[in-house]
Structures are given as C-alpha cells and as structure tokens.
Amino acid sequence: MSLSEMMNIGLMQGFAGLSLFSVLLLMGLGLAIIFGQMGVINMAHGEFMTIGAYTIYLASHLAETHAPGLVQAYFPFAIVLAFGLAFAAGWAVEWAVIRHLYRRPLDTLLATWGLSLAMQQVFRSTFGAKEVSPTLPDWLMGSWAPAEGLDIPINGLFVMALTVAVTCGVLIALYKSRWGLRVRATVANRLMANATGINTRRTDRLTFAIGCGIAGVAGAAFTTIGSTGPTSGSLYIVDAFLVVTFGGAASLFGTVVSAFGIAQTQSISEFFMTGSMAKVLTLSAIVVILMFRPQGLFAVKVRK
Numbered sequence: 001m002s003l004s005e006m007m008n009i010g011l012m013q014g015f016a017g018l019s020l021f022s023v024l025l026l027m028g029l030g031l032a033i034i035f036g037q038m039g040v041i042n043m044a045h046g047e048f049m050t051i052g053a054y055t056i057y058l059a060s061h062l063a064e065t066h067a068p069g070l071v072q073a074y075f076p077f078a079i080v081l082a083f084g085l086a087f088a089a090g091w092a093v094e095w096a097v098i099r100h101l102y103r104r105p106l107d108t109l110l111a112t113w114g115l116s117l118a119m120q121q122v123f124r125s126t127f128g129a130k131e132v133s134p135t136l137p138d139w140l141m142g143s144w145a146p147a148e149g150l151d152i153p154i155n156g157l158f159v160m161a162l163t164v165a166v167t168c169g170v171l172i173a174l175y176k177s178r179w180g181l182r183v184r185a186t187v188a189n190r191l192m193a194n195a196t197g198i199n200t201r202r203t204d205r206l207t208f209a210i211g212c213g214i215a216g217v218a219g220a221a222f223t224t225i226g227s228t229g230p231t232s233g234s235l236y237i238v239d240a241f242l243v244v245t246f247g248g249a250a251s252l253f254g255t256v257v258s259a260f261g262i263a264q265t266q267s268i269s270e271f272f273m274t275g276s277m278a279k280v281l282t283l284s285a286i287v288v289i290l291m292f293r294p295q296g297l298f299a300v301k302v303r304k
Helices: 003-038 045-066 074-096 105-127 154-176 178-188 190-195 200-222 234-247 252-272 275-292
Strands: 143-147 150-153
Touching: 003 045, 003 154, 003 200, 003 234, 003 252, 045 074, 045 105, 045 200, 045 234, 074 200, 105 234, 143 154, 150 154, 154 178, 154 200, 154 252, 178 190, 178 200, 190 200, 234 252, 234 275, 252 275
Parallel strands: none
Antiparallel strands: 143 150
C-alpha cells in the first residue's frame, strides 16, 4: 500500500470520526442543557433521539405513499418536525414526572430509566422489533471526491453542517436570548432568580423540552448513517453522558471538545483494532484523565 493510499484511508477514517462526533455532539448538547444546566439525570434522553429518528422514517413513508413528488424535499421539514415532536414529548415528561423530582438526582435517574424502558416498549409495539431505515433524498446519496482515491459521503457532510448550525443556534440562544439569560440566572442562583421575578419552574420546563428537542434532531441526523430500532437511542446514552461529564458539566464548549476527542479517538482506534477494543481504549483514557481532573476538562463554577 502506497503512502498516498494510507493517507487517504486515514483521512476517510478521520471523517468517519467526524460523523460520529456530529451525532455525539447533538446528543451531548441536549444532555448538557438538561444535566449540566439543570442537574437532572435523564436516562431516557436516548429515547427522545429515537423519537426524532422514527419521525424521519414516518415522514419518508408518508411521502413515498401519498406524495412521491415530495421524497426529494421532505427531509429538512422532517428535521423540524422531529425537533417539535421531541420538544412536545419533553415538555409533557417534565410536567408529568421531572418537576416533582428536582434536587433528587437519584430519583430522577430511576424515574427516567423506567421511562426509558416504557418508551422502548412503545416503540417496539408501534414499529416492531426490526430496525427500519427511511428513504433518503437523492441529494443525500453518493460521495464527494476532492482527490483521487478519497471519497467523502455527502450525508456525512450534511450531518456536520446540521451539527454546526444547531450548535451555533444553542450558543446564540443561551447567551443572546431572554431564555438564555433566565437559564444562566437560574443556574447561578435559583433563589435570587426567583426574587427578581424569573419563573424558574417555567424556565426548567422549557429548558428540559429544548434539550429533548435537540436529541430529536440528533435522531434525525442518525438516520442518515444508521438504521433505527426501539433501542437505538440507548446505544448512545452512555457515550452522551461521557461527553458531558468529560467535558465538564454546564460547559457547552467542553461538550464540543469532549465529543470531538471521544469520537476521533474511537474512530482512529478502530482502524488498528476491533470496535470493542477501541471503545475500551477510549473509556480507559477518559477514566485516567478524570482521575486527575474529576470536574472535567472545562469546569464551570456555579453558586447554589
């Protein structure tokens, strides 16, 4: 194998890591808002991702069955719908369950774990146990060849662009909008935020719903690189928690850096060893680093 071929394979493996980074970052962003900003351990976060993935599948099926002419155009609208449905589900879950369990992290863990199992059973009863895949538009298929022997999948480029757009949107919303101001005030000092007239209960509910909506977008992105089943979201929940914990709770910048480091380490390692060994290596590296820096890479100090 020539040097140029090895470089091309390395570049394509690195790009595969960027695709994994995109999904992990979208999952991590939603979880960073819920876990990092609110202190809620949401074990059902992966199921909100699955809601987004099944939304894309249903939109694809409806377009193929009832409006074949929309098959090439449905995908962007389905992403917005995936966010909306996951947002609405998150709003309902916060109202029905989470609002009764604030400042009780172990109770939220158990409650959302039970919710996760229940949602998986709903998915299994509704869509069946087999994995399904949507029909993607033609403009998402194929690859881009910037050089001979180097093929970059177009769907991977789309997922990366979507991730950049969502990440920028979250950062702008958190630091430039009234909602972001209320969230940061609530995180800094909840009692003082209440005293200044901020409805922290409503802020919590909206924040939880937005985090779930972002997970729905992650599910929509996931459909371009994998098939969807009842347990698809649960396969990413551990990695998403690793991203948030390793980056530093309440640090969105840390979430970005952590997701990139984990995804690239795992992807490049898979080039030299099996997938399971690559995951073990990645986890071991995270554990060693957290032993020396338990607060994460970019810790944010908040007052309670």
